[in-house]
Amino acid sequence: MSNKLYFEHPLNERIRTFLRLEHLCEKIEYFRPQPSHWATRAAIESLLDLVTVTSRSDIKNELIRELDRNLVTLQRVRRQPSIDLTVLDTIVTQLETASKNLSQINGQIATLAREDEFLKAIAQRNSIPGGACSFDLPHYHHLLMKSQVVRMQLLERWSTDLTPVNDAIRLVLSLARTSAMPREEKAIQGFFQETLDPAAPAQLVRIGLDADLPYFPEISGHRNRFSIRFLTAEDAQRPIQTRDDISFTLICCIF
Structure with missing residues (x-):
């Protein structure tokens, strides 16, 4: 059986921001322990x-509100006979802990990195293509030539206050991703469209596609409707919509 590739598309701005932060946190976690100075x-x-993403709005309070909303939702389903109360209580505890840890952050998210003069200097040059070369930022070059231990200690220090944020985003997105059952659908001639229930707006659409197929989905939509076009790309050519009927897995995450 083929493995599936999953493609996601947010249906509101809040989830869009959370997905971007998840992506950046995963990149930091991946590169931080690696020995190369390029890492x-x-x-x-x-x-x-x-730092740039979190400076645009009050992400911390948005996350806390989302955690609280999830808590209220879970309390509503507690009396349903099919609910495993042990699992439910575990998730509730995780949500409460995540909310408490976020509340204990002083100021904005990533304050330690935001207020560091060394990182400010890098950020100013980093907006220029190739602007962070060794001759532009000799101080930066000096740091990069230090031992892996020293570089990891600095990265740990700058990202200390990101741990509660990372934990909260993972929890919120995990609950959303697992909140609905997958169903099998077919895109006729490479196109699929669905209208969503405004009374139970979806937050995220997930598309599962067999990894060995030569297609990928282009998803567009909002809280009321979304559409999917399956495209093919060969070499450096511009992707075009396929005329084949494509079977795929669809998950509309409502939680």
């Missing part, structure tokens, strides 16, 4: 991107 560069660039 350290990649981790720092991801950290600076995260």
Whole structure:
């Protein structure tokens, strides 16, 4: 049986931001422990991107509100006979802990990185293509040539206050992703469209596709409707919509 590739599309701005933060946190976690100075560069660039994303709105309070909303939703389903109360109580505890830890962050998310003068200097040059070269930022070059232990300690220090954020986003997105049963659908001549129930707006659409198929989905939509076009791409050519009927797995995440 073929493995499935999953493609996701957010249906509101809040989930869009959470997905971007999840992506950046995963990049930081991946590159931070690697010995190469290029990996350290990649981790720092991801950290600076995260600082930019979290400076646009009050992400911390948005996350806390989302955790609280999930708690209220779970309390509503507690009396349903099919609910496993042991699992439910575990998730409730995780949500309460995540909310408490976020509340204990002073100020904005990523304050330690945001207020660091060294990182500010890198951010100013990083907006220029190739602007973080060794001759542009000799201080940066000096850091990158230090031992892996020293570089990891600095990255740990700058990202200390990101742990509660990362934990909360993973929990919120995990609950959303597992909140609905997958169903099998077919895109006729490579196109599929569905209208959503406004009384139970979906937050996220997930598309599962056999990994060995030469297609990928292009998803567009909002809280009331979404559409999917399955495209093919060969070499460097512009992707085009296939005329084949494509079977795929659809998950509309409502939680």
